[in-house]
Amino acid sequence: MKKTLASLTLSAVLALSAAPVASINAWADDVKATAVAGHPPVFRWVKMIPEVFVPTVQKELEGSGHTFTVDLQAGGAIAKVGEELETVGEGLAEIGTVQALFDPAKLAVQNVTYYTPFVSSDVKQISNMMDRLHKEDARLQQAYTDNNIVYLGAPIGIDDYLLMTKFPINSLADLDGKKIAAPGAAINWLSGTGAVGVSGNLTTYYNELKTGVYDGVIVFASAAVPGKLYEVAPNVTRMGLGAQFAGVLGANKDWYDAQPEAVRMALHKGADAAKDWYNDDLTNFAAKALEIMAANGATVVEAPEDMRKAWAAGMDNAAKAWAADLDGKGVKGTEVLSLYMEEMRKAGATPLRNWDKE
Structure with missing residues (x-):
């Protein structure tokens, strides 16, 4: 019996030692x-x-x-x-x-x-x-x-950016001197408009619009609705600034x-x-967010194409400057800029400006 038990024990040990790692890792x-x-x-x-x-x-x-x-x-x-x-x-x-x-x-x-x-x-x-x-x-x-x-x-992904303001926008001149908040690098989009760009984010937009810190914000519809920004910036202008x-x-x-x-x-x-x-x-x-804002008192308008083109044409090419700065730091900024723009054009996008080719 002792020999039998020893044989069984040895067999069990050998079986465990031969078990693949994957099987052991598969345990609970x-x-x-x-x-x-x-x-x-x-x-x-x-x-x-x-x-x-x-x-x-x-x-x-x-x-x-x-x-x-x-x-x-x-x-x-x-x-x-x-x-x-x-x-x-x-x-x-x-x-x-x-x-x-x-x-x-x-x-x-x-x-x-x-x-x-x-x-x-x-x-x-x-x-x-x-x-x-x-x-x-x-x-x-x-x-x-x-x-x-x-x-x-x-x-x-972020849906198409809008301009939400306390005042109506009939031309780009209406932005002159106004304090407009934007997130991160999007503050560069305000160059050439005459607006004063202020760095901000969604967690503070409502209160700062309400208290007059900002006159408007660059934001996207899907966040503007849950943030109820239409209550404090009821003029919504669809500028087609782009999804991000x-x-x-x-x-x-x-x-x-x-x-x-x-x-x-x-x-x-x-x-x-x-x-x-x-x-x-x-x-x-x-798609529904704009309807919700309008139903809650916001005025939603589509910017005419000439206004969009004028805004794009008047902007500094921050993309080229950004890419060149990264190149100088050993980061492949220009390559990534070209890669992204080329891939978007191949996918059917029609940029108002080809930022990589200027």
């Missing part, structure tokens, strides 16, 4: 992550995390032996707007909405769309394009790697690299699902 593992967002959950790019990203990852992991739970800390609870990159990169959170728009120094090339207005109002076109370029082009991936971030996906790319869903690289392959694959599947949901939901809502 509860993957927990904290996700951060500077904006509150009312905004779509935050909402997509609990509503689509997390459920999709969980579904992808069914039968794998892994589970996935997320503690969402939004509205600046851990990271304020513009602090998400550092918070995730330093490991204070595992996942976050990495806002390139509000971190232009560390995510310089990711801001390319904000230096090229009047290119396209099609947010799906820009979102899908930037997602593909991030996955394929090392020049865009490098900025994340340098900050200990892994690009998961779910690009944060503002950020992504990213993960801490050390945490990501430590996860089993099944979890890593599920994270990307979740981000892809979030991208599709986000784009569809945004497109549908943006």
Whole structure:
């Protein structure tokens, strides 16, 4: 009997030692992550995390032996707007909405769309394009790697930017001397208009319009409605300034690299699902947002084409200056500018100005 037991024990040990690593890693593992967002959950790019990203990852992991739970800390609870990159990169959170728009120094090339207005109002076109370029082009991936971030996906596309003001706009001359707030690099769009550009973001627009800090804001319809900006800036002018790319869903690289392959694959599947949901939901809502604002007392007008062309023609070419500055720092700014503009033209966009060719 002793010999039999010894033989059985040896067989069991040998069987375990011969088991593939993949089988051992497949044993039950509860993957927990904290996700951060500077904006509150009312905004779509935050909402997509609990509503689509997390459920999709969980579904992808069914039968794998892994589970996935997320503690969402939004509205600046851990990271304020513009602090998400550092918070995730330093490991204070595992996942976050990495806002390139509000971190232009560390995510310089990711801001390319904000230096090229009047290119396209099609947010799906820009979102899908930037997602593909991030996955394929090392020049865009490098900025994340340098900050200990892994690009998961779910690009944060922004619908066509509008001008919302306290006063009606009948010509560009009406902007002269007015204080207009804009986010990040979008402040460059006001060059040549006579307006005084002020840096701002969605979390403060309402109160600062109400108290007279601003006379107007450059904003997009899908955010203007939940922010109720039409109450304090009821003149809405559709200038066709363009849809934009503002950020992504990213993960801490050390945490990501430590996860089993099944979890890593599920994270990307979740981000892809979030991208599709986000784009569809945004497109549908943006079309209704202008109607909602009008129904709540706003005056919505379409800027005539000659006004749009005059605005575009009068702007400084901040894109060329931005790209040249990055080139001088060893970052491939001019190459990324040309890449983006060429890809958008190939996709059917008709820019009012070819910023890369001037």
